[in-house]
Amino acid sequence: MTDVMIEFRDVCKRYGTLVANDHLSLAIRKGELMTLLGPSGCGKTTALRCLTGYIRPDEGRIFIDGQDITDVPTHQRELGMVFQNFALFPHMTVQDNVGFPLMIRSLSTTERAERVAQALRLVRLEGYESHYPRQLSGGQQQRVGLARALVYRPKVLLLDEPLSNLDAKLREEMRFEIKEVVTRLEITAVYVTHDQAEALALSDRVAIMNRGRLEQVGTPEEIYEHPRSRFVAEFIGLSNFLEGHVQAVDGDIMVVSVGGLQMRIPALPNAGQGQRVLLFLRPNEVELLRPDDPGGANVFDAQVEKATYLGDTMDYRLTFGQDMTLRVQSDAQRRFGQGAPVRIRFPRVRCWAMTSG
Amino acid sequence: MTGFWRTHSSRLITLFLLLPALVGFFGLFFYPMLLTVILSFRPEGQAIGWTLENYTRFLADPDGRWVILLTFILSLGGTALSVLLSVPLALILREKVRGHRFYRLMVLVPLVVPGLIGALGLLLFWGTRGWFNLFLLQFVPFVERPVAVNYTIHGLILFYVWLYFPYTCITTLSSLESLDRSIEEAGEVSGATRWQVLRYIVLPLITPGILAGSVLTFMAAFGAFSVPLIAGGNYRPLAVEIYKQIAVPIPARWSAASAIAIIMGVLQVIFLSLYMRFVRRGGGTGGPS
Amino acid sequence: MRLARAYGRAMWDARLILAYTLLLxxxxxxxxxxxxxALRSVGKGxxxxLWLPPQLTLDWYRWAVEVGNIPEVMKNTLIIGVIAVAVSTxxxxxxxxxxxxxxxxxxxVLMAIILLPRMIPPITYALGVAKIFYTLELVDTYLGVALAHVSVCAPYAILVLSATFEGLDERVLEAAGVCGANTVKRFFYVVLPLIMPGILASMIFSFTHSxxxxxxxxLTYGPHTVTLPVRTYLAVGDGYWEITSAMAMLMVVPSLLILAVIQRRAKPEKLVGGFKGV
Incomplete structure (x- = not known):
């Protein structure tokens, strides 16, 4: 337990009837970059605000480094935070912005200057000390924000959608920069975003939230490859979903009837005959074969309904079985035209049991 | 002619659009001002001749200089108190406390109600028989005689605050509300207490707004006429002094009144330009954008 | 920990109490x-x-209406206000x-000059206006008093309306043009609804000022053009506080109506009309 830096213990926050955090429990390890990922309104920002102390949870406790900080005022929590809209002090120079946390902590002028210079070096902004925020580009402003958050070596760095106000190209650049700085300083970081690509690229672990609840916590690989719910699968990457019911269970394998076709897939625990299940496939995990390729298990005939050229990939909408559609992305080297017959093979299918209705 | 129209039509349309405003400006402001200036240099009651006597008489008279001083005391005192009242008030109203809509509306009351009615109510409330003195006499120990508020300098300043603080308050509030809250959050996360956030972040950022509002309050207070007229008693600031010159003596002393009016206008313009220069220097170096 | 919590709660409470004391x-x-x-206007003896009047009466209101001639004065004020609003708008x-x-x-520069009357105390040019109106025989006429008011109201109207028109989005007009609206239709269906709030605000504020x-x-009124503020001033001079209070009560009603409209329709910042460049 000693390696836990931040812990949410049963945190609840309600706004009237709206539940922003519903019994949120989450432990973040020391030196880890944890991303809170979810659509807007999922409660990730509320969770972050509970951490900063800007919002007080209705129930539950929050711990930082083993200390209960639920009732500690914001300014005593020793946090560093980077904001979506940068939140730099517009009336102060870069030097004063970055030096502000040090001034508040009454550091001597010389030590302050030294640490500010060090922080600005870290974010590669040397030479901008006397600029005002309005004279800087968005990317530079966000670097100042990062330097200000790190200058007093906080225990925890919070990042609230820090890249969403930057343009696409800069965003990717900054992504690596943040990752590098955080790794180099071995600081615990909580990163809030709604951008799944960002979350996958940056995080040690991702916590996916939906309607105030935690859907799944895991490494980017776990989240992408083994989503534990339809919501997670849909939120991370493109997904196809097919509904069916279990026809037979044979050890590790079960046969599922989907739109008149039989698929053999790994069995769900406690699966019984007749149970309704939901199959999930990534569009790039479906193998596209020529119509004359040999059949086999999980190989079906299909027809191209629509083909879209995306440069490095082709994006197809296929119909197969009884009125089922499937989105498939494949290499652009081999192309099929609209209306062309094809064969598809599902090498990896995952499924969840559904409650009826 | 058509060629002329084609090349100049755009300018002519602009001129045509501005015409009513220009006519109004010249007829109702510029020409009256000019007339006042001319009148101020005429010997009293005469339509010809030039003299500086109207000015020298007022400025040389200790009473005249007192009137000028009094006007500044009242308007600057009122402005300073308005700022002291408005800043905390705006900080509270920003938080959307319960009933904040009502309080916001209340701040507007002195602006829409005729000043004279306000003054009447103030005289009744602060008078020796008013609730203020009733409260003092009945609930505050060691107060045995009513405290004089009406017809005193501090009373007038108080009335000025009632009448003119909304200018400062509304301007301060609107500049506070245009502040990005996450800036303050950033300050707090950085380790600053609420007071430090207020001192180092919020106040510097809203200073231009406070100063702009206080300019409006100052101008209204400097030109105040109706309220000191009925509630000033023996304390007559410039505007009242001007009116007395044409209302009391028979025949009316138009030239003397005009001279004082010009002195008043010049003083206000000088003071305002100094003030704005100060605002630009003080608020401009650090202000946003 | 509990102590810290109690301390935090107490600080919060202290701030709240302070805030509500100030508001109260x-x-x-x-x-x-x-x-x-209000109390004075219905009190007798x-x-x-005494904190409250011992007897209540409506006599002062009767006096206000009959002797103070409030209906007549109200009519004057409204007529003058309407003319002033129309001209300044x-x-x-x-x-x-x-x-x-x-x-x-x-x-x-031109705008600064035209808005100059806001920078100068009204009494300064009121003298000249009075002099001119005496020669033109505009004193004690509705038009005269209303025109005098225009010198105060018009700068506000110009300020509010130029901001409104400046804020009009060129692209919206273009979009309307692309949709096939002709100039007349474009004006009535697109421009007018967009500028109406501004015009309304300017009218409300002009009326308030008037x-x-x-x-x-x-300086420009006469026996036939006594307005409400002048009536109050004269009544205060007469020294009958009860009747004056009754008059004031009657006069304050329209102000409160205006206040309600402002609260619904307009931003109060416009009422004070900020300065460009300050």
Whole structure:
């Protein structure tokens, strides 16, 4: 337990009837970059605000480094935070912005200057000390924000959608920069975003939230490859979903009837005959074969309904079985035209049991 | 002619659009001002001749200089108190406390109600028989005689605050509300207490707004006429002094009144330009954008 | 830990108490004068150290209406207000369009000059206005008093309306044009709804200024054009506080109506009309 830096213990926050955090429990390890990922309104920002102390949870406790900080005022929590809209002090120079946390902590002028210079070096902004925020580009402003958050070596760095106000190209650049700085300083970081690509690229672990609840916590690989719910699968990457019911269970394998076709897939625990299940496939995990390729298990005939050229990939909408559609992305080297017959093979299918209705 | 129209039509349309405003400006402001200036240099009651006597008489008279001083005391005192009242008030109203809509509306009351009615109510409330003195006499120990508020300098300043603080308050509030809250959050996360956030972040950022509002309050207070007229008693600031010159003596002393009016206008313009220069220097170096 | 929590709670409570004390004192400071007027206007035999009048009466209102001639005065005030609003709004629409949407050399300077009356105490030019109106025989006419008010109202109208027109999005007009609307239709269906709030705000504010205008009225009024503020001033001079209070109560009603409209329709910042460049 000693390696836990931040812990949410049963945190609840309600706004009237709206539940922003519903019994949120989450432990973040020391030196880890944890991303809170979810659509807007999922409660990730509320969770972050509970951490900063800007919002007080209705129930539950929050711990930082083993200390209960639920009732500690914001300014005593020793946090560093980077904001979506940068939140730099517009009336102060870069030097004063970055030096502000040090001034508040009454550091001597010389030590302050030294640490500010060090922080600005870290974010590669040397030479901008006397600029005002309005004279800087968005990317530079966000670097100042990062330097200000790190200058007093906080225990925890919070990042609230820090890249969403930057343009696409800069965003990717900054992504690596943040990752590098955080790794180099071995600081615990909580990163809030709604951008799944960002979350996958940056995080040690991702916590996916939906309607105030935690859907799944895991490494980017776990989240992408083994989503534990339809919501997670849909939120991370493109997904196809097919509904069916279990026809037979044979050890590790079960046969599922989907739109008149039989698929053999790994069995769900406690699966019984007749149970309704939901199959999930990534569009790039479906193998596209020529119509004359040999059949086999999980190989079906299909027809191209629509083909879209995306440069490095082709994006197809296929119909197969009884009125089922499937989105498939494949290499652009081999192309099929609209209306062309094809064969598809599902090498990896995952499924969840559904409650009826 | 058509060629002329084609090349100049755009300018002519602009001129045509501005015409009513220009006519109004010249007829109702510029020409009256000019007339006042001319009148101020005429010997009293005469339509010809030039003299500086109207000015020298007022400025040389200790009473005249007192009137000028009094006007500044009242308007600057009122402005300073308005700022002291408005800043905390705006900080509270920003938080959307319960009933904040009502309080916001209340701040507007002195602006829409005729000043004279306000003054009447103030005289009744602060008078020796008013609730203020009733409260003092009945609930505050060691107060045995009513405290004089009406017809005193501090009373007038108080009335000025009632009448003119909304200018400062509304301007301060609107500049506070245009502040990005996450800036303050950033300050707090950085380790600053609420007071430090207020001192180092919020106040510097809203200073231009406070100063702009206080300019409006100052101008209204400097030109105040109706309220000191009925509630000033023996304390007559410039505007009242001007009116007395044409209302009391028979025949009316138009030239003397005009001279004082010009002195008043010049003083206000000088003071305002100094003030704005100060605002630009003080608020401009650090202000946003 | 518990101590820290209690400390935090106490600080929070102290701040709340302080805030509400301030709000309460402010409420008292602003509204008590009206309460006093209201009580005075219905009180009878209210002398000495009494918090409330011992007897109630409506006599003062009868006096206010009969002797104070309030209906007549109200009529004067409204007529003058309507003329002043009409003239200043017309001036404001034309000039506002020029300032807000047209290119011209020296626009800033010209605007500063036209708005100059706001910088000068009204009594300064009121003297000249009175002199001119005496020669033109405009004193003691509705038109005369209303025109005097225009010198105060028009700058506000110009300020509000040029901001409104400036804020009009060119792209919306273009979009309307692309949709096939002709100029007339474009004006009525697109431009007018967009500028209506601005025009309304300018009219409300002009009316408020005219309704409350005292300085210029005092120098241009006559027996036939007594307005409400002048009537109050004369009544205060007469020294009958009860009747004056009754009059004030009657006069404050339209102000409160205006206040309600402002609260619904307009931003209060516009009422004070900020300065460009401050």
């Amino acid at each position: 004192s402010l409420t008292l400071f602003i509204l008590a004068p009206f309460l006093m007027i 209210w002398f000495g150290r 017309a001036i404001g629409i034309f000039a506002g369009w020029a300032f807000g949407r047209r290119q011209m050399p020296g626009k800033e 309704y409350n205008e005292f300085t210029l009225t005092l």
